[in-house]
Amino acid sequence: MNDRTLFEPYSLGPLTLSNRIVMAPLTRNRAGTGFVPGDLAAEYYSQRASAGLLISEAAQISRQGQGYQDTPGIYTRAQIDGWRRATEAVHARGGRIFLQLWHVGRVSHVDLQEHGTVPVAPSAIRAATKTFVNNGFADVSQPRALELDELPGIVIDFRQAAANAMAAGFDGVEIHGANGYLLDQFAKDGANTRTDAYGGSVENRARLMLEVTAAVAGEIGADRTGIRISPVSPANGVSSSAPQAQFDYIVDQLNTLGIVYIHVVEGATGGPRDVAPFDFASLRRRFSKTYIANNGYDLELATSRLAEGKADLFAFGRPFIANPDLVERLKTRAPLANFNPATLYGGGSAGYTDYPPFSASSHA
Numbered sequence: 384m385n386d387r388t389l390f391e392p393y394s395l396g397p398l399t400l401s402n403r404i405v406m407a408p409l410t411r412n413r414a415g416t417g418f419v420p421g422d423l424a425a426e427y428y429s430q431r432a433s434a435g436l437l438i439s440e441a442a443q444i445s446r447q448g449q450g451y452q453d454t455p456g457i458y459t460r461a462q463i464d465g466w467r468r469a470t471e472a473v474h475a476r477g478g479r480i481f482l483q484l485w486h487v488g489r490v491s492h493v494d495l496q497e498h499g500t501v502p503v504a505p506s507a508i509r510a511a512t513k514t515f516v517n518n519g520f521a522d523v524s525q526p527r528a529l530e531l532d533e534l535p536g537i538v539i540d541f542r543q544a545a546a547n548a549m550a551a552g553f554d555g556v557e558i559h560g561a562n563g564y565l566l567d568q569f570a571k572d573g574a575n576t577r578t579d580a581y582g583g584s585v586e587n588r589a590r591l592m593l594e595v596t597a598a599v600a601g602e603i604g605a606d607r608t609g610i611r612i613s614p615v616s617p618a619n620g621v622s623s624s625a626p627q628a629q630f631d632y633i634v635d636q637l638n639t640l641g642i643v644y645i646h647v648v649e650g651a652t653g654g655p656r657d658v659a660p661f662d663f664a665s666l667r668r669r670f671s672k673t674y675i676a677n678n679g680y681d682l683e684l685a686t687s688r689l690a691e692g693k694a695d696l697f698a699f700g701r702p703f704i705a706n707p708d709l710v711e712r713l714k715t716r717a718p719l720a721n722f723n724p725a726t727l728y729g730g731g732s733a734g735y736t737d738y739p740p741f742s743a744s745s746h747a
C-alpha cells in the first residue's frame with residue numbers, strides 16, 4: 384500500500400489517503416459573525432479535496448486564543464455547525480481533513496481580546512511582530528505572563544476543541560505547536576523566562592506542548608492526533624538557544640505518546656530552508672509514525688526526499704491557494720498559477736474560491 388510514489392495511496396493511522404500530498408494550513412481570515420466559517424469555506428476546502436490530506440487553516444480554541452481578525456474558532460456550537468459544512472463537502476469528494484487547533488499566545492492585540500484585555504504569554508515579553516487587525520497590520524500588544532494556575536484551563540480548552548472538531552466531522556486534529564504561537568513560545572527560551580515547572584529546562588519548556596498533546600490524544604485517540612512544529616523558524620519573533628536538544632526531546636516524547644504524525648516546518652516558515660543548522664533527520668529517526676515535511680517543497684524536492692526515505696508526506700501551502708487541483712497539476716506537470724497577494728487575508732470569494740482548475744483555465 385505505501386508505494387514510494389507521491390501519487391499512490393498512503394495509510395495514515397486508520398485513514399487511507401489517496402496520495403502523499405498534504406494541503407498545509409493557510410490563514411485566510413474569512414470567518415463570519417461569531418468567528419463562524421461559512422459556505423465559502425466549505426466550497427474552498429471541497430475544491431481542494433483531491434489532496435491526500437487537507438489541514439484546515441488554524442482555528443482558535445478559545446476567544447483568548449485568537450490573534451488575527453476574522454479567523455474561525457472551534458469553541459461554540461455555531462462554529463462546530465459551520466465547520467460541519469466544510470467536512471461534509473470534503474468527504475463528499477472523497478477527501479480527508481484535519482482541523483488545526485490554535486492558541487496564539489502573545490501574537491495578539493487588545494482589540495481582538497474580549498473586553499480589550501491584554502494577550503497572554505509564557506512571560507511578559509512582547510513579540511517583535513505584527514498582526515492583521517482592524518483591516519490592517521499593527522504591532523502586537525504587550526502581553527502578560529500566564530499564572531501557573533491558568534495553564535490547566537488552556538489544556539482543557541485544547542481538549543474540548545479537539546472533541547468539538549470530531550463533532551464537526553473532522554478526521555482528526557493537528558495541534559499548532561509551530562510558528563511562534565503559544566506552545567512554541569513556551570518551548571523556546573527567547574519567549575519563555577519562567578522559573579516554575581514550565582520554564583528553564585528543556586523538559587519544563589516542553590511541558591505545556593506535551594500536556595496538550597496527551598490531553599488531545601486522550602480525548603480523540605492518538606491515531607487521529609498530529610502536531611506541527613518549527614524548530615528553527617524565527618516566525619513571530621521566537622528564538623531558541625538550543626533547538627536541537629529542545630526538539631529532539633519533544634519528538635522523543637511525542638513518539639512515546641504515539642500520535643500519528645509530526646508535521647515539521649523545515650527552516651524559516653515560508654522562507655529559507657537553511658536559516659539555521661538543524662538535523663531534521665534526527666527527528667525523523669526518533670519518530671516511528673508519519674513524518675510530514677513542509678517548507679519550500681516542489682515536485683522535484685518532494686520526489687527525491689521520498690525516494691531517500693526522508694519523509695512520508697509532503698505539505699504544500701501557498702501553491703494550493705491558486706491551484707485547487709494542485710495534485711493533478713503536479714502529476715501531469717501542468718503549469719502552476721500564482722496567487723494574488725492582495726486577496727490573501729480577508730475579503731470574499733475573490734482570490735479564495737475563484738481560482739479555476741487547470742482543465743477549466745484559459746488554455747482549454
Ligand code: 8OZ
Pocket residue numbers: 410441451561562618652
Ligand atoms: C499567516 C498569517 C497569519 C497566521 C502561521 C497561522 O504562521 C499562521 C499564520 C500565517 O502558522
